[in-house]
Amino acid sequence: KNYSEQYRPQIHFSPKQHWTNDPNGMVYYNHTYHLFFQYYPKGSTWGPMHWGHATSPDLIHWKEKLIALYPDSLGYIFSGSAVVDSNNTSGFSKKGKIPLVAIFTHHDPKGEKEGTDKFQNQSLAYSLDNGNTWTKYKGNPVLRNPGIKDFRDPKVMWYAKEKKWVMTLATKDHITFYSAPDLKNWKQESEFGLEIGAHGGVWECPDLFPLKVDGKTHWVLIVNINPGGPNGGSATQYFVGQFDGNKFTPVDTKTRWLDYGPDEYAGITWGNTGSRKIFLGWMSNWEYANQVPTEKWRNAMTIPRDLVLRKVNGELLLASVPVVELKNIAANVQSTASGKLPAQCMLKANIASLSDYSVTLSNSVGEELVIGYDKKTNQYYIDRTKAGKADFQKDFKGRFVAPRFATTKTSDLTLVIDGTSVELFADKGLTTMTAIFFPNEPFDRIAVKGIALKQTAFKSIWK
Ligand code: FRU
Numbered sequence: 001k002n003y004s005e006q007y008r009p010q011i012h013f014s015p016k017q018h019w020t021n022d023p024n025g026m027v028y029y030n031h032t033y034h035l036f037f038q039y040y041p042k043g044s045t046w047g048p049m050h051w052g053h054a055t056s057p058d059l060i061h062w063k064e065k066l067i068a069l070y071p072d073s074l075g076y077i078f079s080g081s082a083v084v085d086s087n088n089t090s091g092f093s094k095k096g097k098i099p100l101v102a103i104f105t106h107h108d109p110k111g112e113k114e115g116t117d118k119f120q121n122q123s124l125a126y127s128l129d130n131g132n133t134w135t136k137y138k139g140n141p142v143l144r145n146p147g148i149k150d151f152r153d154p155k156v157m158w159y160a161k162e163k164k165w166v167m168t169l170a171t172k173d174h175i176t177f178y179s180a181p182d183l184k185n186w187k188q189e190s191e192f193g194l195e196i197g198a199h200g201g202v203w204e205c206p207d208l209f210p211l212k213v214d215g216k217t218h219w220v221l222i223v224n225i226n227p228g229g230p231n232g233g234s235a236t237q238y239f240v241g242q243f244d245g246n247k248f249t250p251v252d253t254k255t256r257w258l259d260y261g262p263d264e265y266a267g268i269t270w271g272n273t274g275s276r277k278i279f280l281g282w283m284s285n286w287e288y289a290n291q292v293p294t295e296k297w298r299n300a301m302t303i304p305r306d307l308v309l310r311k312v313n314g315e316l317l318l319a320s321v322p323v324v325e326l327k328n329i330a331a332n333v334q335s336t337a338s339g340k341l342p343a344q345c346m347l348k349a350n351i352a353s354l355s356d357y358s359v360t361l362s363n364s365v366g367e368e369l370v371i372g373y374d375k376k377t378n379q380y381y382i383d384r385t386k387a388g389k390a391d392f393q394k395d396f397k398g399r400f401v402a403p404r405f406a407t408t409k410t411s412d413l414t415l416v417i418d419g420t421s422v423e424l425f426a427d428k429g430l431t432t433m434t435a436i437f438f439p440n441e442p443f444d445r446i447a448v449k450g451i452a453l454k455q456t457a458f459k460s461i462w463k
Contacts, residue, residue, distance in 0.1 A: 080104030200228020
């Protein structure tokens, strides 16, 4: 039965069948959250990319829809974004209907094989029926490759001050900003990142948006990178600074990661959600995404997270917290977690005086996943070295660590646990880690040391 297979996430989106990677085209429109995703409908490994489509009223319950975009003569449909073109700047409107416009990368596999470096170009498609059906623009591509092999993943936002669209594009080892009045005629604004940030791999899937803290607006630039993440493989870094419609200027030159675990990648935010900024990542890592032991479908998304900027000891840090809408699936609440672990749940602690603690999930065959905090090193950790299947890739086993940024004596912890994943949010989301695992029997036991955890069991989103 669909969604009840071994290892099927019960509170995270995964496609009914076959392969997915990056979330794409996330936009909120007419009370509906749209999620498009890199999708290969003919197999459970990466292949010619399509945009799959799912919608949700609450970010938690998802309904998979028809495939939105198929490959065509210009190539596969790689990652990108979608906007609500309320003023019909694109001219795609008919009969007064507001166009949803998708801006994506056309990846031409023939050009790639021939060894040219111009096989990734930016294109448009639009929908006049709430995202149900899509028409590709006849003038595609709208932004041609100037000769940069990796030239992809356009994230577009409306820059109201200058009444123009701004595109943030990953261009190999840096970001290039473009602008257009109409989503069609793009001109280069500026470049960012050649001398800053992590450069252990290619830059992909960027995002740019404003966030307020203490009444002041700052800009956050998200840049995914593969490989070169803090735990090996793919990961999400971010910069905080100012954006003036032309140029992004960071406040400092430190490299920071939005999620320090091994399994959050290609994360970006929903458009058209007002002052709220909601982030979603792909819950895997390119190191082993094609090999993880599921066959009917492969890979899932993280829990959607609200992003907030916090000032911590003079630094501006991006914090992530799971969306409150998770309450829509809350079932049993228990004031202390111990003994039996529900198949999917949230565990929460308020810690008056932070010291070593650990949370161990285990099963009847002696496998375990350990999550905790180590005071000596001042690090959070997730240890999946004994958490079950790992022979599909040599580096899957591991103990992953993340720095603590808060300096208070008090602390807090939120863990979101599904059958094959844990997401850790500590110190109101200042430290975040995501990790997947594949135990041979479900983790149905829990042992907690050093803290007390309140436990909220979740109903499956698929039932
Ligand atoms: C990131 C990525 C993107 C690209 C897509 C292809 O995971 O490599 O840069 O558009 O996946 O599926």
